[in-house]
Amino acid sequence: MTENEIAAGGSPLGKEKSAIKINKVRKVFTRNDEEIEAIKEVNLDIKEGEFVSVVGPSGCGKSTFLHIVGGFIDKTSGEVIVNGKEVNKPGPDRGMMFQESTLYPWLKVDRNVAWGLEVQKLPKKEIKERVEYFLKLVGLWEFKNNLPSELSGGMKQRVSLAKVLAFNPEVLLMDEPFGALDSQTREMMQAELQRIWSESRKSVLFVTHDIEEAVFLSDYVVVLSKRPSTVKEVIKIDLPRPREISIRKSYDFVDYRNKIWDLLHEEQNVKQLRGV
Amino acid sequence: MSSIWQLIKKYQSLILVVVVWQLMALSGLFSEQLFPGIEKIAIVFLELLPTSDLWSNIGITLYRILAGFALAAIVGVPLGIAMSRSRTFDNIMQPIFTFGYPVPRVALYPIFVLIFGIGSGSKIFTIFLECIFPIVVNTYYGAKRVNILYIWSGQNMGADKRKLFWRVFLPGAMPSIFTGFRIALPIGVVIAVLTEMISSSNGIGYLLTYLSASLSQSQVLAVVVYISLIGYALDRLLLYVRNRFVYWS
Numbered sequence: 001m002t003e004n005e006i007a008a009g010g011s012p013l014g015k016e017k018s019a020i021k022i023n024k025v026r027k028v029f030t031r032n033d034e035e036i037e038a039i040k041e042v043n044l045d046i047k048e049g050e051f052v053s054v055v056g057p058s059g060c061g062k063s064t065f066l067h068i069v070g071g072f073i074d075k076t077s078g079e080v081i082v083n084g085k086e087v088n089k090p091g092p093d094r095g096m097m098f099q100e101s102t103l104y105p106w107l108k109v110d111r112n113v114a115w116g117l118e119v120q121k122l123p124k125k126e127i128k129e130r131v132e133y134f135l136k137l138v139g140l141w142e143f144k145n146n147l148p149s150e151l152s153g154g155m156k157q158r159v160s161l162a163k164v165l166a167f168n169p170e171v172l173l174m175d176e177p178f179g180a181l182d183s184q185t186r187e188m189m190q191a192e193l194q195r196i197w198s199e200s201r202k203s204v205l206f207v208t209h210d211i212e213e214a215v216f217l218s219d220y221v222v223v224l225s226k227r228p229s230t231v232k233e234v235i236k237i238d239l240p241r242p243r244e245i246s247i248r249k250s251y252d253f254v255d256y257r258n259k260i261w262d263l264l265h266e267e268q269n270v271k272q273l274r275g276v
Numbered sequence: 277m278s279s280i281w282q283l284i285k286k287y288q289s290l291i292l293v294v295v296v297w298q299l300m301a302l303s304g305l306f307s308e309q310l311f312p313g314i315e316k317i318a319i320v321f322l323e324l325l326p327t328s329d330l331w332s333n334i335g336i337t338l339y340r341i342l343a344g345f346a347l348a349a350i351v352g353v354p355l356g357i358a359m360s361r362s363r364t365f366d367n368i369m370q371p372i373f374t375f376g377y378p379v380p381r382v383a384l385y386p387i388f389v390l391i392f393g394i395g396s397g398s399k400i401f402t403i404f405l406e407c408i409f410p411i412v413v414n415t416y417y418g419a420k421r422v423n424i425l426y427i428w429s430g431q432n433m434g435a436d437k438r439k440l441f442w443r444v445f446l447p448g449a450m451p452s453i454f455t456g457f458r459i460a461l462p463i464g465v466v467i468a469v470l471t472e473m474i475s476s477s478n479g480i481g482y483l484l485t486y487l488s489a490s491l492s493q494s495q496v497l498a499v500v501v502y503i504s505l506i507g508y509a510l511d512r513l514l515l516y517v518r519n520r521f522v523y524w525s
Contacts, residue, residue: 070428070432072428090432091432092434096428098425098428102426102428105524106447106522115433115443116433119435149524149525
């Protein structure tokens with residue numbers, strides 16, 4: 001399936017409305033008076049409740065792309081539309097999770113989760129309830145009085161997830177959130193994320209360099225080309241949910257994995273040949 | 277028992293200095309006037325302890341150190357932050373700090389004496405000038421290095437500029453600000469004593485010059501020990517405050 005088919009409503013959830021719509025987003029960086037085109041043109045249409053991953057060769061600008069959707073950096077041209085509204089700045093409608101922990105090291109775990117809610121001036125009672133609910137959801141309620149430095153990398157990312165979910169964004173943007181974790185913790189976090197996602201049914205735009213992670217979690221995997229990036233292909237992952245960890249061993253899973261691997265390596269070979 | 281052993285281990289280099297000093301004193305290579313034994317220094321140290329002479333001078337010196345340091349902190353921290361946030365302001369101020377840093381500001385002390393008089397004013401101003409450099413520079417780099425993702429995360433949750441500044445940026449820069457303080461405070465002690473030695477009628481530096489004129493080395497050394505204890509106590513105090521403020525690192 002191509003991006004255009006998705007854009008035309010080709011997804012099985014096609015009747016539902018778009019959560020995130022990306023129209024002709026382009027990004028050119030200027031460094032030392034030199035223009036570098038990072039993103040040539042990206043179009044995407046993510047429907048409500050879908051889990052969409054973006055993979056691409058290293059340095060292809062997939063993180064840049066996500067930061068544009070988050071509103072943290074400016075795009076050169078194009079539109080990002082979240083739930084029908086064009087967005088240009090960061091905002092709590094898009095909950096962003098980064099590769100590195102962004103928990104404030106000076107706040108205890110529960111204050112970190114409460115932070116965004118306090119900023120939005122929610123009633124005290126509701127803040128308390130939400131903090132408790134989401135810390136329990138990620139299984140870290142008993143660590144509420146710890147400082148982030150007292151937690152492991154995986155625990156920090158679970159708190160980060162609780163923090164983002166707590167302010168109830170319309171969509172989740174995740175920038176290689178498990179990239180810094182060891183492979184066992186990463187698999188556990190992926191299973192955890194699938195469980196939490198299936199409960200909350202939020203639309204997720206997930207950037208990763210890990211093909212298996214993308215296949216395991218996603219409804220669609222978007223493969224970007226090398227820089228300047230365009231959408232090379234969109235692959236629908238037709239695997240039943242909920243997915244067990246052991247699904248990685250199934251033929252269907254491996255087929256998807258290999259297909260994406262081939263697509264990525266086509267891109268990387270071209271890059272390597274150029275470098276020679 | 278083990279705690280005594282640990283104390284010895286912790287301060288073994290100091291103990292070594294004392295032992296070597298004492299051996300030199302006992303060797304008779306130098307006159308006793310020049311190289312008094314530790315026991316003589318200790319006796320003078322204890323003799324000085326109950327005198328109001330000592331404590332009134334310590335009080336005056338402490339006042340100068342703390343006033344100069346506090347001024348440097350009050351001016352230096354906002355200055356460093358302003359430079360880190362505004363490119364224009366940074367461009368204006370940067371030459372002062374790159375060219376001014378290696379200049380010994382204390383060399384201008386005679387001029388400050390002419391301007392502010394021989395009392396505390398000239399000394400406080402010199403201490404202020406010496407202390408402000410490490411404070412501004414550390415604040416500046418600390419503020420520049422606040423993790424951009426902390427800011428982004430705050431923006432993501434809908435925080436406005438004011439909230440981001442007070443609740444994300446400032447705590448993020450706090451560890452470096454305190455590093456600047458900890459570099460500046462001992463400099464303040466040194467400059468206070470130095471300026472008092474050059475021209476003063478009171479303060480611990482004045483006491484030092486006064487006693488060296490009497491050629492009593494053991495008294496001079498006892499006062500030096502008092503000065504180092506002041507420096508040590510001030511650093512401990514600052515460390516205590518820092519650990520209250522920057523409890524997370």
